[in-house]
Amino acid sequence: MTSTNSVTELPSTRTLAITTMAAVAVAGVVLVTLVLPAEYGVDPLGTGKALGLTAIANPSAGPAVTAPEGATAVTPVVEGPVGRYAATYKRDAVEFTLGPYEYVEYKYHLQSGAMMLYSWSATTAVVHDMHGELNGDPNQVTSFNKSTRENDSGAFAAPFSGLHGWYWENPGGETVTVKLTTSGFYSSAMEFRFDKTKVPHDVSIP
Amino acid sequence: MLRRMIGFTLLVVLMTVAAAPLSAAHDEFRIIGTVTKISSTEIAVKQKDGKVVEMDINKQTKFTRDKKPVKASEVKVGGSVVVDALGDSILDLTVLEVRLVPAITSAK
Numbered sequence: 001m002t003s004t005n006s007v008t009e010l011p012s013t014r015t016l017a018i019t020t021m022a023a024v025a026v027a028g029v030v031l032v033t034l035v036l037p038a039e040y041g042v043d044p045l046g047t048g049k050a051l052g053l054t055a056i057a058n059p060s061a062g063p064a065v066t067a068p069e070g071a072t073a074v075t076p077v078v079e080g081p082v083g084r085y086a087a088t089y090k091r092d093a094v095e096f097t098l099g100p101y102e103y104v105e106y107k108y109h110l111q112s113g114a115m116m117l118y119s120w121s122a123t124t125a126v127v128h129d130m131h132g133e134l135n136g137d138p139n140q141v142t143s144f145n146k147s148t149r150e151n152d153s154g155a156f157a158a159p160f161s162g163l164h165g166w167y168w169e170n171p172g173g174e175t176v177t178v179k180l181t182t183s184g185f186y187s188s189a190m191e192f193r194f195d196k197t198k199v200p201h202d203v204s205i206p
Numbered sequence: 207m208l209r210r211m212i213g214f215t216l217l218v219v220l221m222t223v224a225a226a227p228l229s230a231a232h233d234e235f236r237i238i239g240t241v242t243k244i245s246s247t248e249i250a251v252k253q254k255d256g257k258v259v260e261m262d263i264n265k266q267t268k269f270t271r272d273k274k275p276v277k278a279s280e281v282k283v284g285g286s287v288v289v290d291a292l293g294d295s296i297l298d299l300t301v302l303e304v305r306l307v308p309a310i311t312s313a314k
Contacts, residue, residue: 099254100310101238101288173308194236196296 074187075111083115090203091183094191098126098170098178103194107133107165108186108203110158116184120166121151123177127169128152134162156184163190235299237261237289238310244281249301251289254310261291261299271306278304286310 011019037048041057048054067086068077076083096104110116110132125148134140142159145152148171158164170176189201237259243250250260269278281287286307293299 099238101236101305101307103236173310194238196233196235 072111074109074114074185076113076115076185078113083113085185088205089183089185091206092186092189092201092203093179093181094189094201095180096168096178096191098168098176100173100175101170103127103167103169104178105165105167105192106180106189106201107163107192108182108184108189109136110161110164110184110186112158112161114158114185116156116158116164116182116186117154118156118180118182118184119151119153120168120178120180122168122179124172124174125150126176126178127167127171129167130156130165131167132158132160132162132164134160136163165189232292232294234302235291235293235296237287237291237299239287240310241281241283241285241287244278244283246278249281249287249289249304251287259296259299261289261293261301263301267301268303269306270303276306280306 033045033047034051034053036042036044037051038053038056041048041054043049043054048057068079068084071077071084071086073085073087076085078084092108094106096106098104108116127148128146129143130145130152131141131143134142140162144156156164166180168178183206186203189203191199191201193199237251237253239251239253239259241249242252242258243260245263247263248260249263250258252258263278267278269276269281271280281304286309288305288307289301290303290305291299291301
């Protein structure tokens with residue numbers, strides 16, 4: 001009877017220590033040259049930049065998207081439910097004091113399809129007519145909403161290019177104040193007073 | 207042929223001249239104040255800035271109070287009125303409507 005007694009030799013403590021040190025060293029090199037640049041953008045040796053790894057840590061948003069062809073600051077290009085413009089919308093806030101039986105008109109230059117949000121309020125009920133003038137021609141007026149009320153708020157999409165805005169009339173013997181706030185893609189505003197004077201208004205970018 | 211062309215040209219010129227008064231644009235003015243003079247053909251109204259505006263009255267002119275028609279004779283000197291008038295300037299106005307309103311306290 002024979003017997004085979006095979007014994008695998010275990011590494012010595014010294015060999016284990018050297019191997020562990022070598023593994024730690026390799027891991028450290030990988031950490032410093034590859035992981036830190038790629039994960040955190042930390043690149044002390046420049047290897048991340050050389051290998052293009054820092055771009056992984058700092059991804060860009062891609063090229064800037066410009067306005068679609070055909071859009072201007074006041075003319076939208078409609079893409080489904082979105083109308084896109086080539087510039088920021090504008091904002092305006094004005095206040096009018098109307099003496100007894102006086103009226104005022106305040107209108108914005110809006111291109112066809114351009115949007116505007118608005119809110120106005122008066123200290124007492126006033127005769128109001130929201131209307132538009134095709135290409136600014138006072139003989140081609142379309143009334144959109146006409147009534148006597150103290151306030152109104154809404155969103156307006158210009159059905160045609162021209163002047164769009166409001167007529168407010170004080171129907172009584174007491175002074176009335178009307179306040180209007182708007183934001184939208186208009187180019188300018190004009191006030192038409194009952195005494196036939198016209199006052200241009202600047203509109204601001206928010 | 208030449209006669210027809212001249213005739214056509216004259217016709218166009220005549221039509222243009224005839225249509226000119228119709229196409230002339232008139233602005234609508236609102237005059238607010240107290241009556242200083244009234245007759246069957248003219249009304250004068252003093253505005254709160256002190257200026258007096260004289261306007262023509264014709265058969266189409268309406269006189270109202272509280273949106274109801276009244277006789278022209280109800281317009282009195284010293285009464286408060288709101289006048290809507292048409293014309294090329296404030297010096298050449300024809301009255302569309304004279305509204306008799308309660309005394310306007312802020313009017314001078």
